[in-house]
Amino acid sequence: MRGWRLGVVVAVAATAGGAVALIVGDSTGWIGSSRPVLSPPPSSSDGLRQIVVAKPVLSRSFRPAKIYAQRSPGVVTISSEFAGPENTGIATELGSGFVVSLGGAVLTAAHVITQQGQSGVEPAEAVFVTFPDGDRLKAKIVGWDLIDDVGVLTIDPDAHDLRPIPIGDSRRLTVGEPVAAIGSPLGGPDALTVGVISALQRVIPSLITSSDLLNTIQIDAPIAHGNSGGPILNAKGEAIGIAAQTQIGPNGGFDGVGYAVPIHVAQHSLNQLLSTGHVLYAWAGVSAEDLTPAIAKRFGYAARHGALVDGIALGGPAASAGIQPGHKNVAFLDQQITVGGDAVVAVDGIPVTDANDLARIVAEDLRPGEYAHFAIVRGRQRLSLRVQLGSRSYEQR
Numbered sequence: 001m002r003g004w005r006l007g008v009v010v011a012v013a014a015t016a017g018g019a020v021a022l023i024v025g026d027s028t029g030w031i032g033s034s035r036p037v038l039s040p041p042p043s044s045s046d047g048l049r050q051i052v053v054a055k056p057v058l059s060r061s062f063r064p065a066k067i068y069a070q071r072s073p074g075v076v077t078i079s080s081e082f083a084g085p086e087n088t089g090i091a092t093e094l095g096s097g098f099v100v101s102l103g104g105a106v107l108t109a110a111h112v113i114t115q116q117g118q119s120g121v122e123p124a125e126a127v128f129v130t131f132p133d134g135d136r137l138k139a140k141i142v143g144w145d146l147i148d149d150v151g152v153l154t155i156d157p158d159a160h161d162l163r164p165i166p167i168g169d170s171r172r173l174t175v176g177e178p179v180a181a182i183g184s185p186l187g188g189p190d191a192l193t194v195g196v197i198s199a200l201q202r203v204i205p206s207l208i209t210s211s212d213l214l215n216t217i218q219i220d221a222p223i224a225h226g227n228s229g230g231p232i233l234n235a236k237g238e239a240i241g242i243a244a245q246t247q248i249g250p251n252g253g254f255d256g257v258g259y260a261v262p263i264h265v266a267q268h269s270l271n272q273l274l275s276t277g278h279v280l281y282a283w284a285g286v287s288a289e290d291l292t293p294a295i296a297k298r299f300g301y302a303a304r305h306g307a308l309v310d311g312i313a314l315g316g317p318a319a320s321a322g323i324q325p326g327h328k329n330v331a332f333l334d335q336q337i338t339v340g341g342d343a344v345v346a347v348d349g350i351p352v353t354d355a356n357d358l359a360r361i362v363a364e365d366l367r368p369g370e371y372a373h374f375a376i377v378r379g380r381q382r383l384s385l386r387v388q389l390g391s392r393s394y395e396q397r
Helices: 064-074 263-276 293-299 317-321 355-365
Strands: 007-013 020-023 075-083 090-099 105-108 114-117 120-123 126-130 136-145 150-154 178-183 191-205 212-219 231-233 239-248 254-262 281-283 286-291 306-312 328-332 335-339 343-347 371-378 381-388 390-392
Touching: 064 075, 064 178, 064 191, 064 231, 075 105, 090 178, 105 239, 105 263, 120 136, 136 263, 150 263, 178 239, 191 254, 191 355, 212 239, 212 355, 239 263, 254 263, 263 355, 281 355, 286 293, 286 343, 286 355, 293 328, 293 335, 306 317, 306 335, 306 355, 317 381, 343 355
Parallel strands: 007 239
Antiparallel strands: 007 020, 075 090, 075 126, 090 105, 105 150, 114 120, 126 136, 136 150, 178 191, 178 231, 191 212, 212 254, 231 239, 239 254, 281 390, 286 306, 306 343, 328 335, 343 371, 371 381
């Protein structure tokens, strides 16, 4: 057995009081590794590897036992079989997923059902799902979205009694609200942990592409290898996210930081994968960096926050609309920035406070072929430019 599927982001402090760097390495055994390296479960006798267990304050309206009783029948353990390196046999990856329709659609993480191969990302050769009652079914891979790490399976709806998990609204989440995670940590099925939402719109490295996941929910509910692809649930028992990655602390245990893909982001992928088998994203053909009050004051921008355009694709949507990139690289406050170009401050009336905002709005709220109004500042001028969006693959920005 090759391992349990849950992405890990390792936090490494440069010094005792130094900055924290987020890194992902081949030593995890999950990214293009021919010989997986798996860490053993923490030992109670090894103080350096103790898991830090979250202790959330639970409200009366949050009833984990009821959530578990109602929703666990819809959560499955996923076994993905891959050809081993150099014909060494079959390697099996374990993850989680959950039923979202009576027609047999199952949501999971893309990295649960794919792996990095010699020619790029490759799907599993066979996938099976196991229900909490032990019943095991073969699943079909519908497709996967590498940009947001979402995978979709289907199973025969007549082969098992299906209990779909209702979908919640991840656009209206608040920091501090309680959440529950159900999945198969360390290969043990049907496990429940609870915690709270610690932060929203976190940007983390992707496990399967060179890009970042631009919009994740940070939670402190303990999740481990094998939870990946399982549901993160709100107090109503609605899925508001898909477990994606966990952060491992310097002592080797859970560091109280996990990440989930918001369910509204996953729905964008789910709907397209079920209807067409692939996912299209809007593309503006622009790269940007953050506009801050200090930068605005120093370089004369008529806005305090926004996305400073530092590059455009020749012949792309932004270039065709007349958006101008910066042309002067300067050092300011111990960082390199590109100034002299436009700053995007809103798209179709949605405020843009930084570069990640711009990327999220284009990816989540806009569609290829649509026209969008980009509100920009050009020095002290304010302009509105009409941009016809293109489409992109995960390799494009």
